[in-house]
Amino acid sequence: MNIANRKYIIVLFILVIGVLYSLRLFYMQVIDDTWVLRAQEIAEKRKEILPPRAVIFDRNGLKIVSNKTYYNLMFIENNISRLDTIAFAKLLNWTPIQVRERFAEIKEGEGVYRNKSSGKKTPNYQKKRAYPFLKELSLEEITNIALHLDNFPGFYEEVTSMRSYPFSNGANILGYLNEATRKEIDKDRFYRPGSNIGRSGIERFYEKELRGRKGIRYVVTSAMNNPIESYANGKYDTIAKQAPGLKLGMDITLQAYGELLMQNKKGCIVAIEPESGEILAMISAPSFDPNLLVGRRNIGLNYPKLATDINKPLFPRPLQAEYPPGSIFKLVQSLIALQEGVITEDTGFPCNKSVVGCHNHPNASGVAQAVQYSCNPYFYAVVRKVIQQRKSKNTFTDAEIGLNLWHSYMNSFGLGKKLETDVSGQRPGLIPDSKYYDRIYGRHQWAFSTIRSISIGQGEIKLTPLQMANIAAIIANKGWYIEPHFVKSIGDSGPLPVYQKKNYTMVEAKNFSAVIEGMRRVVNEPGGTGSAARLKDIMVCGKTGTVQNSQGEDHSVFIAFAPMENPKIALAIFVENAGAGGTWAAPIASLIIEKYLLSKISDSDKEKRIIEATLSNFNKP
Amino acid sequence: MRKNDSLLSKLDWPLFISFMILVFLGLATVYSVAFNEENPSIFAFSEKYGKQIIWLGASFFVGLLIFLIDADYYSKIALPVYISVLVLLVIVLFMPPINGARAWLGVGSLGVQPAEFAKIATALLLSKYISELVVTFQTIKTVLTACLILFVPAFLIALQPDAGTLVVFSSFLFVMYREGLTFDPIILRILNTIPGIKFKSTWLGNHFIPVLFVFLFLCIITLVLSNVQFYLWGFPNNPLQGSTGVVLTLGSISLLLLLFIRRISSKRDRPRMILVIALGFVITASISLFVDKAFSGLAKHQRNRIELVLGLKEDPDGGDYNRNRAMAAVGSGGALGKGYMGASVSSIESNHVPESETDFIFCPFAEEWGFMGSIVLVATYLFMLLRIVFIAERQRAPFNRIYAYCVAMILFYHFAINIGMNIGFAPVIGIPLPFFSYGGSSILSFCIMVFILLKLDSQRIDVL
Structure with a gap:
């Protein structure tokens, strides 16, 4: 072969790589959505924001059911690194054994999902998901813990709201809230582990009217899992919306x-x-x-007492x-x-x-x-x-x-x-x-x-x-x-x-x-x-x-x-x-x-x- | 001599424009990645984009000087430049290491990497040496001398260590191949010792370099893809192994070649060509399968070593973190991208992709512009590379031609490896994407490389 023709081999090399890369890019970016999902998993987090539950008024406009702010101590197992169990237990005034038991309890509490066709069992607990380690802490309780949370990556505080009754009346009519069961969570995607659902009375009957509309924020998170900015300038975000208040005929x-x-x-x-x-x-x-x-x-604490009271106050x-x-x-x-x-x-x-x-x-x-x-x-x-x-x-x-x-x-x-x-x-x-x-x-x-x-x-x-x-x-x-x-x-x-x-x-x-x-x-x-x-x-x-x-x-x-x-x-x-x-x-x-x-x-x-x-x-x- | 004002008319505009497009896109991407709300001006010199502008300005200034120097001069200064760079490469070895490598000369942000300039020096000297050869470039002595020109700076760079630049030095082998480098004498000497065989020349010896690279490329692709499962269209339930994919791809390429055989060979050559393609397929497929088998047959610690070198395993967590993140960034760009400054995986702030303003700058670009942008980028590079080959071939002076080929092959290597590691086709080797990546030394050296080429080309007619 003439040596001058060797240029064609070189051109061929350039073209083959160029075409190969173009095809590969087309496959990765246009056809295959694996990487889109991967990117979402890595960097684009979907955060749900629960609005406070709707307030309930009596016929004269007095607030009879409102909300009070509490705090949950949340954790994501994947983000926990080298947890100093002893120091952590000390922070909570617990023993290290109690801390370990609490983790085990959360994992078990999530139960097991059984695939109906294959019969394969997988635990519902996921390491990348957030779970409440401690719930319903008051401002004072969380302040003591939050001060030291920097030492325990993977743990963070979350604001929740719970019911508060300015009048101590009407318990049987108003009903109460309780944590949604696994079954309810599976049935309605609104609920997540730890979220509340109306368990009786008006809270239960008007559950959908009271719970409001969840807000969803898409945030970009860093490699350290810190939220940095809203995704696509908040184009896909929705705002959490509290439902309008219920006005009762009750005086x-x-x-x-x-x-x-x-x-x-x-x-x-x-x-x-x-x-x-x-x-x-x-x-x-x-x-x-x-x-x-x-x-x-x-x-x-109180439900068992009320349930076993001989005068049947829950009836x-x-x-x-x-x-x-x-x-x-x-x-x-x-x-x-x-x-x-x-x-x-x-x-x-x-x-x-x-x-x-x-x-x-x-x-x-x-x-x-x-x-x-x-x-x-x-x-x-x-x-x-x-x-x-x-x-x-x-x-x-x-x-x-x-x-x-x-x-x-x-x-x-x-x-x-x-x-x-x-x-x-x-x-x-x-x-x-x-x-x-x-x-x-x-x-x-x-x-x-x-x-x-x-x-x-x-x-x-x-x-x-x-x-x-x-x-x-x-x-x-x-x-x-x-x-x-x-x-x-x-x-x-x-x-x-x-x-x-x-x-x-x-x-x-x-x-x-x-x-x-x-x-x-x-x-x-x-x-x-x-x-x-x-x-x-x-x-x-x-x-x-x-x-x-x-x-x-x-x-x-x-x-x-x-x-x-x-x-x-x-x-x-x-x-x-x-x-x-x-x-x-x-x-x-x-x-x-x-x-x-x-x-x-x-x-x-x-x-x-x-x-x-x-x-x-x-x-x- | 013609006057300077006619320089514009003799400038190779297609090359210059494609060069400018890449420089512009690169600067825009650096701005997007390193954007700091507190210093939004692109001329904010405390930010990376501001610094990039300074370096670009410096590069264009040097470019102006280059255009003032007569073209003849470059072959004359080749040896002094080469020796100065070698001296710098030695000095740099005594500097304090930064990120585990003694690659930087100078302090802080004003530091330069001599290795980047070693490429130009080597290109110049190699061009000079080969172009001045009176005898054929096929004797063992000349081949070894040429190789020595490569080897000395390559060895010094390996000591830093800088694996990326070292790999790039092998691009000169292609230039030598184009200039007639053959390993035939060596191959023949070995082959002809076997009784009964008396070859005058072998195809393998003649084309040893490309064959070697095809072989290496195959091995790397096979290894990189060895842990990857993929699916064929229409068969969502049957995962295929990486090596199977390589064999399938090779098969389809061979089939394509056979289909277009009328176009690529004369009637007389056709039977031989078909045989070559068939043999080529069988050999490459067996190599690929063999590498895959051999690799999985290795002991675990040996495998880990190879995986480490190939970048399959780099982060302390054990997975191929960098490549995985880079591919997530590129792949999630989709067809149209997430919009300028919209990169979520590969922005510096989110820090999922390391070095997203330097070695992995393709990530934010591809994430923000999607396939639409990627294909423009790949096409611009391809155009540029082919244009340089075209320019090389139209030179009268061998020095100019060889130098142009050096530039083409260096850029090709950077392009192929850098984009390749973003899309999972190449091991993670830290080398910049020419004109794109943030970094003074790389910007300056690539610009100088191209400006010298433009200058040489503009004076090609003057050469007798």
Whole structure:
């Protein structure tokens, strides 16, 4: 070969390298995304920023749930280098063994992921991920540690916020937060190990509305894993956004007052604004300070105590306790009978004690009087007329038809079913229908006489206190109700559409006046059972109930609304094992009404007597 | 002699413009990487970009002087320059070491690296020696003398130690090859001792240098890729080993050559050519597989040593940290890049890629401009290199031609190794990317190299 031709070999070398490199660059930069991921892993960190949870206000704009700042001591194992365990333990006032155990605990706590197809198990714990070593430290606690953190690379402090309750009331309604479980984390990508989730009450029901929108920051981090600058000038960043505050219908002052009245007693108070269905107060007694269940440490300490307390403070009675309603049920019975036309306002029945027991009072000559005297035989006769309407010649078939009709009336009052309220964990109560008795006695084996105790709200009938209060609201509204609910407005968006719909009962408005008149007399006329609820400046309408029960003394019940014209508050009071409705529940109702409508208490002796009373069934610790 | 004002018309503009493009891109990249918010002016002389500008200014000033000196002069001063550089290379060995190497002369930021200038000196002397040979450049004596010119500075540089520049010195072997260097006499002497064989010349002996380099390149690629798994398009579940990839690539190149055989050889030569390609493939493939096998067959400590030399293992953590980070930076640039000053992996601040303003400056460039920028850079270098070869071939004076080839091959080496180590094709050897990397000595020496070439070329017609 001619030597001059050797230049082609050299040109070939240059070209081969050039083409080879171009192809390689094309592959690395355009086709293969391995390196993009690698770069993200190395230098472009995605940081999630949790906004503080939305604040909750009461109906007067008082802040009832807010946030307080705490600190977590975080670590990333990959960034830890040569940890001086002894010095670190000393900083925390721990022993080195405790430090090692804590690391082991975190790793184990993350669990193991099992690949379903291959069956391969991999631990969820990742060395490059951040985990909290210590949680929920106060400012003082973290300050002591943070001063020396420079000596322990891989550890850093992180700000978190936790709930704080300026009023120590409403624990059962508001609910509490707890760490999200592994399952919840897997289900919803919003949650990360250590993040909080609403565990009960409003916190749980409105979890999505309260948690807000996470912010995501992409930062460039250095080889020492320090953030240097935002990635691409923050082009892809999103800002953490706190959700708008929840405005409740609850009046925290009234709630607190109710809790005060109910101290050392078991039972509930539910107060509703009839026109809007907003729950003004919902007291479950005994209650507890919601601040007891803030944060992991507090929950760990206090939850077991509350859970094992014999008075069951964690049990949300207004929603879940199903009691026989007793005499307050007579109101609904009258309304059904009037609507069905089986009686008129002026129909009288003798007080025949041979049928069912009663106390001594004149014979009732009409519905209003019967309500006033709470005459058991009268309602026995009324309900018999509703159930046995002689629509069939066969008594048993007739009872079946009558009971199912009665049942559908009850349903229209929101009884025997869950109300569509915004707190989960509600119980439906029990209103028996024909199928229910068929199961007990067999089909066509029962008639009114078999099931007569339902007429005075005893026997199988069960209502929750929320449903009782709703009955009072229905009567106050003369025939309709809005689902009782807590949240008035999310931010400033106004009432939620769900809670603007009027639910009409099957009873027309014209049939309510006699019952309302009866309720007025219960409180305001001599011989009425609820005179303890009488107020000088406010016309209170109410009905007492004294519920017999197998577990001991009678429950004291009272439902009421006030004022008679244009009612502003409807309520139900239930005091367990306290005796007659007129003795305990009625005075409590009057105090609540007065407090809410006039913001003052005229009869301080009445108030004192209630507050100081400790009922016999209440177990003092 | 022609007048100076006609210099502009005789300047090789394509080379000069491609040179200026690279200088400009380099300065822009240094500015982006070393950017300091407190001193945003590019003339902030306390910052690296400011210093780079000073060095560029100095280079252009020296360039002006070079253009004033008559072209004849360069062959005359070759020997004194060479000897002065050797003296400097000796002196530098007595300087305090910086980063483990005695490479710096002077103090602080004003220091220079004589090794950078040794390349020019060697290029000049080698050009002078070979161009003045009366007899053929194929006797053992002349070959050894030429090699000695290379060997003395190379040896002194090895003592610093500076592996990168040492490797670059082997680029002169290509120049010698172009000038007719052959190892045939040696090969023949060995071969013909075997009874019954009496060759007059061998292909291997004639083309010993390129063959040697193909062999070395193959070995390095195979070793560098030995731990790498890759996937073929359409076969996401079947990882292939690095050596398999090399064999596949060789196979496809051979197939391509066979497809275009009509273009590359005359009809008469075709059977021989096909045989050469087939044999070439078989031999190279077996070398690659053999190296791979031999490597994995080595004892662990031996393997570690080789891996260390190749840069497969360099950081204390044990992985190939530098290359991994560099490739992450380059690869994450994507098609269009992250935008100027947008490098996240390879900025000095983030410090994931070490030496990102000097040896690894391709990283921030590729990260910020993506494939779009990379291909422009590679194309500009290719254009420049081919232009220099073209310039070399049009020279009448052998001195000019040989010197031009020296420049071409030095730049080619720097380009190939520097970009190669950023994309995982070459071991991590610390050598700068010409006109790009921050650093006074390298900027100055590369500029001088190119300016002398431009000067020689502008006066090519004067030579009789």
